[in-house]
Amino acid sequence: MSAKPEELVVTKIRRGTVIDHIPVGQALNVLKILGIRGEEGYRIALVMNVDSKKHGRKDIVKVEGKELSPAEVNKIALIAPEATINVIENYHIIRKVKVRLPDLLQGIVKCINPNCITNKPREPVVPTFKVLLRSPLLLVCEYCGSRVSQEEIIKQYAG
Numbered sequence: 001m002s003a004k005p006e007e008l009v010v011t012k013i014r015r016g017t018v019i020d021h022i023p024v025g026q027a028l029n030v031l032k033i034l035g036i037r038g039e040e041g042y043r044i045a046l047v048m049n050v051d052s053k054k055h056g057r058k059d060i061v062k063v064e065g066k067e068l069s070p071a072e073v074n075k076i077a078l079i080a081p082e083a084t085i086n087v088i089e090n091y092h093i094i095r096k097v098k099v100r101l102p103d104l105l106q107g108i109v110k111c112i113n114p115n116c117i118t119n120k121p122r123e124p125v126v127p128t129f130k131v132l133l134r135s136p137l138l139l140v141c142e143y144c145g146s147r148v149s150q151e152e153i154i155k156q157y158a159g
């Protein structure tokens with residue numbers, strides 16, 4: 001790879017999504033949490049550890065040909081609470097959305113406690129977590145009080 005960093009940054013996509021303002025080192029985890037493993041046929045560009053106009057350094061993920069659902073945007077907030085989602089059409093940004101971590105998360109994270117009611121196959125209980133801390137992220141299960149860290153969440157999606 002001989003491309004200069006600035007060339008990587010300006011590589012444009014025709015149609016798809018650019019996820020900007022990802023904390024440094026989290027670009028791959030953003031792909032993991034979206035369930036993108038590189039076999040789906042999307043053209044993906046990862047830009048890591050570049051200067052951010054706002055603060056310090058950041059990662060950027062570009063996915064050609066994919067638009068994110070609201071549920072996927074919520075998932076990104078677990079990894080990159082400051083991220084901006086840019087929707088691209090014909091090489092232009094047609095929409096910008098700031099991710100927002102809701103106070104209550106339903107159905108996107110599993111409880112770590114095997115005895116939690118949300119892990120019982122016969123109980124139709126949706127795992128629900130309250131956000132205890134935003135940075136670093138810490139969630140607490142509404143049913144059993146178990147605490148789930150960001151690391152644990154990444155592990156759930158990487159498996």
Ligand SMILES: [Zn+2]
Nearest residue numbers: 111116141144
């Ligand atoms: Zn629980």
